[in-house]
Amino acid sequence: MSYKNGKDVLPPSLLKQLQDYIQGEIIYIPKKEQKRAGWGENNGTRLIIEKRNREIYGRYKSGSTIFELIQMYHLSEDSIRKIIVKTRERVTNAAP
Template sequence: MSYKNGKDFLPPSLLKELQNYIQGELVYIPKIGQTRAGWGENNGTRKLIEKRNREIYQMYKSGTTVVELIQRFHLSEDSIRKIIVKTRELVQNVAK
């Protein structure tokens, strides 16, 4: 993305209207119809974390204790419990 001076390419009437709202500042104008990818969607991180969370939930359901999950996945107790609750809700919603 490069910097462009509005006076070099905007019609004078549009430039004058924009100056009523902002002067001398940088403004980002997004592309039409382009949506940004969510966090971790392009590099696969989101899928890896979802897979890990499902594994944590399945292990918990199979009898693995929270302490054992903490040691295995190197996460805090709070994180493990949040993963269990959130994944349980997702599983229940899919089953409906």
């Protein structure tokens, strides 16, 4: 963020209006509201983790044990269990 002189960037009419409220001080003008990307959306991490989680759930349904999944994916038991529960819920809720 850099400092800019209002005289250099604002139309004179707007500068006069602003001077009615504040003079000789620094004011922050925020960016226009933008929809922020969710975690991992821009770099593809979210998709990679969703794919991994579906793979874990698929292996579990095919007979892999929790311990085998822990060894395969280097995750904690709690993480594996949460992935299985959440993925099962998504699959169940997505079914027509």
